[in-house]
Amino acid sequence: MVGVLDSVNQRTQLVGQNRLELLLFRLDGAQLYGINVFKVKEVLQCPRLTVMPRSTAVVRGVANIRGNTLPILDLALAIGKPALDDLQSCFTIITEYNNRTLGFLVRSVERIVNMNWEEILPPPKGAGRDHYLTAVTHFDGQMVEIIDVEKVLAEAAPVSETVSAAVIDADVQARAGSFRVLIVDDSSVARKQIIRCLQNLGVEVVALNDGRQALNYLKAMADEGRRPADEFMMMISDIEMPEMDGYTLTTEVRHDPRMQDMHILLHTSLSGVFNQNMVKRVGADDFLAKFQPDDLATRVAERIKRADGN
Structure with a gap:
């Protein structure tokens, strides 16, 4: 994956034009998934993980990445699929969400594609209420599912939703x-x-x-x-x-x-x-x-x- 994110400065020109770039990846199986490139800091082979006692099963461990200790979440497990195995052959997408840096464990990373937001559609109405999709699109005749990371994080690494009493004037x-x-x-x-x-x-x-x-x-x-x-x-x-x-x-x-x-x-x-x-x-x-x-x-x-x- 060397060089996969080496032109981010050029990509910033897409923003404000209703365009985005998706990093496409797979979990186990043929289904393609996508994540906005602007949330991605780097992609690397799965690092050595240290299992943390009493952590949720979705967090497969923590890894030391460039001097920082980051939680690594199994994205397949987080959306209700079987846990990924053979971790040494997996990849980790290091992301920044809500001022938090963490890694998502995936089976493989495919490529980056340039798209228009008009091509990104809401999930099908038949998807039900418990799905983990925030949107879908198509690329090369294949459906690409965009995961609702807000939901994943709310379940796997929840933050307090309570407003402090001192704030409520x-x-x-x-x-x-x-x-x-x-x-x-x-x-x-x-x-x-x-x-x-x-x-x-x-x-x-x-x-x-x-x-x-x-x-x-x-x-x-x-x-x-x-x-x-x-x-x-x-x-x-x-x-x-x-x-x-x-x-x-x-x-x-x-x-x-x-x-x-x-x-x-x-x-x-x-x-x-x-x-x-x-x-x-x-x-x-x-x-x-x-x-x-x-x-x-x-x-x-x-x-x-x-x-x-x-």
């Missing part, structure tokens, strides 16, 4: 019920996390599944003569979404004079300085890495205070 909470927030996220787990966080504040929430759906919703509102910025205190949008990503959604909103004054917070597991620069480039107001309930609640509380003139 009594005055803010008393006023929160008169404000609405629009949430846009394709991950059902992420949507539920955000909704629970905002409900702790007392804010009313409208949740949509992707950027295309959100843009159509806002345009329909504007066509009726209603100003989205009057209806919603802010929009909290994921970046990675099928059909239309958060960067493109932000750009479209900013180019429509009927909604261009909406306050937009991009809330994403794609953490890093690059994304903060993209926030400015597309015209979003703020950026926050998932999922830090206190940080998210604080940003929303600040908007409530500003709206009240405090």
Whole structure:
């Protein structure tokens, strides 16, 4: 896999054009899976693992990677498939999600493909409720499944979803019920996390599944003569979404004079300085890495205070 990620700087030009690149890989079997290249730090042969007592079965062990001790998750086991065997022949995809670096154990890594977000579609309706898909696409006649990593991490390495009492200001909470927030996220787990966080504040929430759906919703509102910025205190949008990503959604909103004054917070597991620069480039107001309930609640509380003139 030497050189598989050696042109990341060129790939940054794709962002903001509703494009992405997927690193394709396989678990056991012929099914292809994909992960956004911007979440990948490196790909390497499975390193020597040290088993940690009392850890969940999904965590096959920890590895020392460039001086850092990282948990290595068996991605097959995490989505309900048999555990991978013969680990020495496996690969590890080192990723950064929600400001956490960890590795995903996979059988093989295939290649990187350049795609348009419009080619990334929601999971089939027949997939049921317990699936681990956030999207699907096709490449060379094969279906590519994009795993809902938010769900995997929520189950294998959960973080607290509780907002600290110190963050919930009594005055803010008393006023929160008169404000609405629009949430846009394709991950059902992420949507539920955000909704629970905002409900702790007392804010009313409208949740949509992707950027295309959100843009159509806002345009329909504007066509009726209603100003989205009057209806919603802010929009909290994921970046990675099928059909239309958060960067493109932000750009479209900013180019429509009927909604261009909406306050937009991009809330994403794609953490890093690059994304903060993209926030400015597309015209979003703020950026926050998932999922830090206190940080998210604080940003929303600040908007409530500003709206009240405090």
